[in-house]
Structure formats: structure tokens, C-alpha cells
Amino acid sequence: MAIYLDHNATTPLDPRVLDAMLPWLQGTHGNPSSVHRPGREARAALDRARMQVAALVSAQPAQVIFTGGGTEADNLALKGVCGSKPQGRVLVSAIEHAAVLGPAEDLARQGWQVQRLPVDADGLLDFNGLQKMLADDVRLVSVMLANNETGVIQDVKAVRECVRRYAVLVHTDAIQAAGKLPVDFVALGADLMSLSAHKLSGPRGVGALIVDRRVDLAPQITGGGQEHGLRGGTENLAGIIGFGKAAELARMELDRRSRHLRGLRDQFEARLKSMPGIRIFAAHAERLPNTVQIGVTGFDGEMAVMELDKRGIAVSSGSACHSGSGQPSHVLLAMGMDAVQARSAVRISFGMDNSAHDVEALLAALAAFTSKRTGALALA
Amino acid sequence: MPSSATEYSATAWTHFRRPCNAGEFPAGTAGVLSGEAGARQHGRAVAFQLQVTAGGRVADCRYRVYGCPATIALCSLTSEALKGRPLAAATAFSVVALAEQLGLPAAKRSAALTVEDAIRSAAGRYNSSG
Amino acid sequence: MSHKVIYLDYAATTPVDPRVAEKMAGCLTCEGMFANPASAHAPGRAARGAVEQARSQVAALVGAEPGEIIFTSGATESDNLAIKGAMHFYKGKGRHLVTSRIEHKAVLDTCKQLERDGFEVTWLKPDADGLIQPSMVEQALRPDTVLVSIMHVNNEIGTLNDIAAIGRITRERGVLFHVDAAQSAGKLPIDLKTLLVDLMSFSGHKVYGPKGIGALYVRREPRVQLDPLIHGGGHEHGLRSGTLATHQIVGMGAAFDLARQELAQEAPQLRALRERLWQALHVAIPRALLNGHPSQRVCGILNVAFPGIEGESLLFACEALAVSSGSACTSADRQPSFVLRALGRDDQLAGSSIRFSIGRFSTAAEVDAAASIVSEEYHRLLDLAPTG
Incomplete structure (x- = not known):
């Protein structure tokens, strides 16, 4: 079994979440839209999960719209907001996930003006840049709470402050942040926030858009009237119940989890200092406790991933x-790195199932293949 | 006993499942006043009978009802509540208030009004005949 | 109680078949294939293998090629993707579509939304037996008709439309044909090699699989193209972005495999x-x-x-x-x-x-x-x- 250090891609399911889901995968359960007893029991379970997810981010249950995942939540936020407003401009940070950049490009094809907000060398939003781009025709600003590659945390509350004088909505993709950081929907001042279950030890195929009910939203999947008419389709019952349980556990265990993850990361970063030719991207910015993005001199990121994969990591x-695409990281490019640096990135993301032993194994594997390469270069 | 639909209280549910005083008085029973309200094509029809004593009190009630569970439960509960009341009090009896006490959803207010109309229609015959 | x-x-x-639930549970635990199927590493490759096996199982029940199956979050999303996707992609050809008044809400609401967005919809009325006759479809076709969407089996009354005959008409007239098969898949034989259907929606939870997973069949020969509904990441040939839910897909695959056998x-x-x-x-x-x-x-x-x-x-x-x-x-x-x-x-x-x-x-x-x-x-x- 490989040592899994890719928790920002997906997390293994918490066994307690599995236990919560299993009864809903077995036995007879109704469709939550049915009025008979099995249907009403399903509805009640759904409502409980809605409260659990809301509580994780200090939102109201009525503000939770369950979706088929984080990507769909981001799509619903961008296209849903723009679909209910006159055409104008949308500002997205240059380091957003493809789930935000994808719908933004689709809006651009429909005639919307989409502009990318710059970030500095540490991956932090350039507020002067944002200020300059603001005007009355801006409908939506989307800035992620924590970046999936570098782990850099953005000051979304300051984004809200910055746009205060305009009738612009603020969306934040909190998919990587939720469960790793305290997240407060109200305190952040965002109008819309995307979440995903499988990044916080919940199941895949379920996410949520947290949205203030005053926000007009055009549904993207229609039919059946579920989720206040904002997202049609029979609810993914077991998945949503798993999401609820995972959210509840994440909320209760947040301190313990972040201490554990920070411990592993600090151990790793401290030891890296003695390894030449490895740099940490966005080292000086405030980052997620579990994420380190490194560049190995002389190694393409894809190559380094393969070398580690061979060694069981x-x-x-x-x-x-984007894996396998060979494209340089758009996040690092936006931070001002050149294409070679941006192609060298390796992301390590720790999880609760990792231990100090895993960190040592990673360091040993890194040392093994980097020294082999250094040796080969010396011979040549 | 769980109620079959979350919006019905245990009392309402019991009267829906086992309504009291349903049916009609045998033909020729003395002092019976009959009234109707509603129509099947509108989803609700009630025929209510009051048996009134010489002293002008409601001795007993019967009814027939076509309608939703709330309409049936309200007929049953009202038929119990009216027994022993003077006819004037029966006429003034608020089925709407009863529905509110039972916690029936606001959408069922029209059911209560139909039952009230049927009772008033029956009571009205007392005045016109006597 | x-x-x-x-x-x-x-x-x-439908309840999840216990044999399906067992396969799903295996994918959900750390020992199983929990990784992201888009990841390059070994656990990611294992998950991808499981997804592709499930795709073959879904395809096999309905006589499709695995490459013609797109996984979605359910039949409602499949219906949305098929209808909006086709109408938007082929806007240049026309803006008219034909459907019936007895479709599932997923189709009705989607067509109503297209109507609000400036498309034209012909709403066919069923006969007294609840059937949409092929001749009704034929009479509704116009030169600017892009798509016909008629359900295979009606979800309320269970009536069965003659999609073979409707398909012959639409193919001859060069019109795309979408079929919502949420109620028929696994209950009666479907062979997309002989049916002239271009797009077909499936649901996992109507066939003893999990809720929250579905599929859309998109014909390769002749090729049908769609505008995606969900963008970002380029999963499922770019037609449906979002991390694939391996356990859900494996569950749907196992459910369709059982249906084929039984x-x-x-x-x-x-x-x-x-x-x-x-x-x-x-x-x-x-x-x-x-x-x-x-x-x-x-x-x-x-x-x-x-x-x-x-x-x-x-x-x-x-x-x-x-x-x-x-x-x-x-x-x-x-x-x-x-x-x-x-x-x-x-x-x-x-x-x-x-x-x-x-x-x-x-x-x-x-x-x-x-x-x-x-x-x-x-x-x-x-x-x-x-x-x-």
C-alpha cells in the first residue's frame, strides 16, 4: 500500500462517516420527495445533514444547496449569479481552481467580460489590482479561500471590504479550506461559498453551495424542484448524509486535526532546509496546515511524481x-515564476492518516532520487 | 402511534382514521336539521345533521364527508364538540379556531370553513322552519 | 417503532441491492480504491480502472460502447445535459425541439427554461392510453427542428413508447433523438446498436444502485456533440467536469451488471x-x-x-x-x-x-x-x- 500524501486531491473516507452512510446504502429507503413514511424518514435525515454542513461554516441550514460536488457548486455560483443579471464583468483571481476558471471561460464565450485578478510572488491577492478593476458593471468577484496547490490563504473578508461600495457579489471557493481552517460564512462576508465533501474525509460526488437567500440564482440543473428549486434531481442520500457526518466531525476535531497536520508539515519543512536544490513555494505566506508545494531543481514535476510513485509514495x-497534462502550473505562473519553475512543482498534502514515519519515508525517497540525479549529472 | 403525515397532530390523525358519529340519522328521526356545503368537483363536500331537542339544544350529530384527512377529522371533532350546546352556540362554533388549535396547516383553513358552512346551513333550517 | x-x-x-452496497463499501474504505481517478499515482490508476470497468458494465446493459457513456450526478443532470447541451451546440441549425407533456419534470422544466431563453418547443399530447405515437412526432417536425425528446417508459403510468419507430423517423429527417430511459433500463431490453437513438439518460437509483449517480449515452457514430453544463477540469471528455465519485460509479456499474444478468x-x-x-x-x-x-x-x-x-x-x-x-x-x-x-x-x-x-x-x-x-x-x- 502506497503512502498517500495527496489529500488535497481527495481524502480517504473516515470510517465513522462510512458507518453513518452504510445504513442508507442498505435496506429500503424512500425518495426524499415522497410523502410516505420511508420518504419522510429520508427527508428528515437530509435535513439533519443540512444542519451539520451549515454548522461547519456557521451558516443557516436554509443557506445550504446540495450539489453533485465542488465543481458543480462553483459552476452554479458563477453561472447561476450571472444567469440572473444583466451582462457585465466578472473578476476571478488568477489562481482559482479549474472549477471556477472553467465556468468563467464559458461566461466569456457567452459575451461576459472576465478578468483575472493578479496575485503577488507569495500567491496573495493584489488588492490594488482589485481596486483598479472595480466599477459598477462588475457583477461578481470570485476569490478562493485557500489555494489547492500552494495552500495560500486569502483574506476574503478584505475582499468584501474592498468591494463594499459596489453592488457586487462575492463568491469564495472554500473547498480546500473547510475542515482545515475555521470558516465562518457570515464573518467572511461572502455571498456564496463552495464546499466539497471528499476534501474533508467525506464521500465523493457531493458538495454544497452556501448562498445567502437574498442572492438571485439561476438554476443550472432543472427538474423536480429539489433544493428550493435551485438544483433539481433526486438527492444523493447516502452521500449527503456522509457529508453531514464528515462536516460534524471536522467541526468537532478541527483543533486536533490542524495541530496534527501542522506538526507533519513543520517536520517536513524543517528537514527540507538541509536538502539542497529543493524550494518551497509561497513559503512566507499563511498557508493551509497540511499543504507544501515544492520545486526540485533539475526535475520536472511530473518526473518527480513518477519517481516518488515508484518508491510507493x-x-x-x-x-x-490537470495531472498528466504537462502544463505548467497556472498558479505558479501567476505568482511570477517562469515556465521551468512552474513545471517543477510537486504538491505534498498531508492527512489525518499520515504519521511522522510517512514524512521520513518521503524525505528518504526525495533524497534517493535527487542524489541519483545529482550523481548522474556529475558523471555526464 | 405516528401520524401518517407530519402535518397532522395525533388528535387530528385519530379522528381521521376512526371518525366518531359518521353516518346519518334514520329517516323520520325527530328534530333533525340537515345542511350541506362544498362540492365534490372542488375536492370537498360535507353533509351535516344536527339533532335538536325541544329546548333548542344539540343532542347529537351525524355527517357524511368527502374530502382530505383534515376535513374528515374536523367533521368528527366538531360533531363531538357540538353535543349539548344550545343551537345558537353551535351556529357560532368556530371550526377555524378548532383547526388552529389542532395545528392544521394554514392551507387547510378552507376545510374548516366548509364544515362551518354545512353546520350553519343545517342550523339555518331551524330558524326558517320554527 | x-x-x-x-x-x-x-x-x-429502489433500495440498493446488497450485492451493490458491498462493492460500494469496498471503494469507500482506505483499503479500497479511494484515490482520485484523475491522479497519476498508483492509487489513482486503480480507481481509474474501477471507473472504466463500471463504464463497460453500464454500456453492456444497453448495447453501447463504453466510450459513449458519460457519468453524471443522476438522470436529471443527464436530461439537462442532453437537451440543453444539444440545443445550444446546434443553435446554428435551428431553435426548435419536440417533446411531450408527459415527460419527467427533469425534461419538462428543462424545456420550459429553453423556451424562456428563446427556443421553441412543441409539446405533444399523448393519446387516451398515454402513448406518444410516432406519427405525432413526425407531424411536429420542422426544418429547424434540432431535437426530439421522448421518454421510453412513463414514470407515472408505466406506458411504453415505440422509440424504435420514432428513431427511424428522426434519423431519416436528420433530427437528434433523446430518450429518458430512467424507468426502462434494467426492466426491458434496450439495444442501442439497433435503436436509432442519439442520446439516452439513465439513473442509478432506479436500478438498485445508489442515488446521486446517473449516465448519459452520447452516440459516437454518427457523432453527437454537446455543450457541457458543468465546466472545469475537463473530466468525461470535457462533457462533465468534477471529480468522479468512484464508489457511486462502481455501484451503478454493479447494479447495471446485475440487471443485465437478471x-x-x-x-x-x-x-x-x-x-x-x-x-x-x-x-x-x-x-x-x-x-x-x-x-x-x-x-x-x-x-x-x-x-x-x-x-x-x-x-x-x-x-x-x-x-x-x-x-x-x-x-x-x-x-x-x-x-x-x-x-x-x-x-x-x-x-x-x-x-x-x-x-x-x-x-x-x-x-x-x-x-x-x-x-x-x-x-x-x-x-x-x-x-x-
């Missing part, structure tokens, strides 16, 4: 959605 | 139980009326109108039964069924109709008990009602 070269 | 409910609402949702044996059993239920109801309540065509129908669905009583009371009085008064997705709003109204039933008959849907775990004893409960409650309510 699973990491990624950036976003899982 | 109260006594057990007799579940006869398989058309709303269909020939299961369908006659369900048909026999349905007939048994109808006979018992008909004997106890001679006034009861069958909704929809008597023989051109799917094996598990029986929809019956009960004259003379009010529908909500009958449904609630039968609290020991889990049945539907309409499609589950519309039950909560208690509007008389638009499908039954389209058949010409008046509000009273539409309102007092019950859909019984029989499935893999139904027994003759359950069916008999259901008939006697309905009969008892029906007569009780009938006695309660005023004459006339």
Missing part, C-alpha cells in the same frame, strides 16, 4: 484535474 | 405480480380504472384511479403502504398529476389515482396485503362520503 504535480 | 411499511414505490427509488428472469416475475395486484384490486373494487395502455407497458408499474373518494385521504389512510399519488418529485406539492390530466382524467380521478410500483424484493404476500388494505380503506371512505 503518492503525491501530485499540482491539481489532480 | 411502528410496524413495517409495505414498499411499493420502486419507480420513485432481466430476463425478473421481468416476467414483476409482470405476474403486477397482474396479481390489478386482478385483486379489480375484483374488490370493480369501479377501479387502469390508467394507461393495458398491455404496452413496463413490467413493474400499475396506476389505478379510484372513483368516488378523495385521493389524499385514500393515500393517507393507506399509511401501511409506501406508494405514490404521482411522480415522487411532484408528490409534495399535491397538484393533480399533469400526466393523468393529459390522459383526460378529471381532477377527481387524477387526484384519487395511486401508482403502485413493484420491484426486485416485492412478494406475492405484499401485493395481496396491499390490495386488501386499499380495498378496506377505499370502502371505508366511500361509506363516509355523502351520496351523489
